[in-house]
Amino acid sequence: xxxxxxxxxxxxxxxxxxxxxxxxxxxxxxxxxxxxxxxxxxxxxxxxxxxxxxxxxxxxxxxxxxxxxxxxxxxxxxxxxxxxxxxxxxxxxxxxxxxxxxxxxxxxxxx
Amino acid sequence: xxxxxxxxxxxxxxxxxxxxxxxxxxxxxxxxxxxxxxxxxxxxxxxxxxxxxxxxxxxxxxxxxxxxxxxxxxxxxxxxxxxxxxxxxxxxxxxxxxxxxxxxxxxxxxxxxxxxx
Numbered sequence: 110x111x112x113x114x115x116x117x118x119x120x121x122x123x124x125x126x127x128x129x130x131x132x133x134x135x136x137x138x139x140x141x142x143x144x145x146x147x148x149x150x151x152x153x154x155x156x157x158x159x160x161x162x163x164x165x166x167x168x169x170x171x172x173x174x175x176x177x178x179x180x181x182x183x184x185x186x187x188x189x190x191x192x193x194x195x196x197x198x199x200x201x202x203x204x205x206x207x208x209x210x211x212x213x214x215x216x217x218x219x220x
Numbered sequence: 221x222x223x224x225x226x227x228x229x230x231x232x233x234x235x236x237x238x239x240x241x242x243x244x245x246x247x248x249x250x251x252x253x254x255x256x257x258x259x260x261x262x263x264x265x266x267x268x269x270x271x272x273x274x275x276x277x278x279x280x281x282x283x284x285x286x287x288x289x290x291x292x293x294x295x296x297x298x299x300x301x302x303x304x305x306x307x308x309x310x311x312x313x314x315x316x317x318x319x320x321x322x323x324x325x326x327x328x329x330x331x332x333x334x335x336x337x
Contacts, residue, residue, distance in 0.1 A: 113263070154328070208265075
């Protein structure tokens, strides 16, 4: 079945460092891909999405490009802030419109 | 924006008792609600999909008699863990959408942590 694999955390960075969180997927067809973020004590929030190959989703300085050839959707940000500390989930939507999540990656940004 | 509230956010119960978790859409009507379960350091696993006024659709491997889901109104869905046991301890998260379950209109609750002693 469809699945999502993302790098294990925690990822610890200093403020203004470059961030990459890897995400790869296995799916039949061409699913839509998503990144969600969960801040402490809050629900998951959609961060960005891409619906077809080569699409780039972006929001709040975060970007991810839908790479069909490598089945990847890596999350990047050029300069992280302390306020970006959260858990990030990569997900795909399968043919039944169900979300399949990766295991989540905790990001900790130090001042 | 759309808000989904879960209650309680944290509950401890004795083995063999039942626990009810509520999921409410505060400022919109949710025709579809989803219940997920998350084990520590693992993915969110979809347990069931509930549509207002109809029976929930459970994912393979989820015991529908153990995890009772009721979606009695357009703003409320409940998950009842019946005869809870320690292995049911987990983080339960709901999400809600209007109309078709497109992820860009899904709103998630903050989750409910269940600990069964």
